[in-house]
Amino acid sequence: MPPKVRISSSAVSRSIPTDVGVKAAEIASDLAEANGIVCALAGGIAMHIYGFTRATTDVDLIASEKLPLTSKKKLTFGGESYRIKVGKREVQVDAIVRNDELTAIYQAALADALETDANVKIISPEWMAILKHLAGRAKDKLDLIWLLQQDGLVDRKKVQKNLVKAIGKQSAFFVYEEMKSEFDYADFLKMREQSK
Numbered sequence: 001m002p003p004k005v006r007i008s009s010s011a012v013s014r015s016i017p018t019d020v021g022v023k024a025a026e027i028a029s030d031l032a033e034a035n036g037i038v039c040a041l042a043g044g045i046a047m048h049i050y051g052f053t054r055a056t057t058d059v060d061l062i063a064s065e066k067l068p069l070t071s072k073k074k075l076t077f078g079g080e081s082y083r084i085k086v087g088k089r090e091v092q093v094d095a096i097v098r099n100d101e102l103t104a105i106y107q108a109a110l111a112d113a114l115e116t117d118a119n120v121k122i123i124s125p126e127w128m129a130i131l132k133h134l135a136g137r138a139k140d141k142l143d144l145i146w147l148l149q150q151d152g153l154v155d156r157k158k159v160q161k162n163l164v165k166a167i168g169k170q171s172a173f174f175v176y177e178e179m180k181s182e183f184d185y186a187d188f189l190k191m192r193e194q195s196k
Helices: 009-014 017-033 043-050 105-111 124-133 140-148 156-167 169-194
Strands: 037-044 058-063 079-086 089-096
Touching: 017 037, 017 043, 017 058, 017 079, 017 089, 037 043, 037 105, 043 058, 043 124, 043 140, 058 079, 058 105, 105 124, 105 156, 124 140, 124 156, 124 169, 140 169, 156 169
Parallel strands: 058 089
Antiparallel strands: 037 058, 079 089
């Protein structure tokens, strides 16, 4: 008999349900708006809203500047991490304010954010695809492939237009060419699933 794997209750309890993540984002967005700061949901909670539920332990916001809260830590790629109380729970909220070569892309994604029925904006599916591609981590690749497999969710021509708008035609060409293999892989997986 193989040994049993112990499930850590702390790991399970760290995962954030969608409603808690959205509420934390609403609280942060209200504070941001009151201080003239623009922000929008990205990351795992945004993926939940688009229909892909995966475990996430924090709320990611793209913001125009740092929030007027006490920072728990600086993010290495720009921005701050905060704690926001939602009911009895403290939720980690990361306000991403890029200060590197991806700044223009993040600012363009934020400028194109969509309204939701809650008091929080969300990064569009096309910009989410771009940001997931650029992040390049395994979980981001899974998110990206899922986004690309959904009927009518990501307009691939708009992905290209967004890139051109943010970084110019020449740079956009190279990023979009890299993304084509991910488009092809998502299409392959979708066709394979449909043929079952």
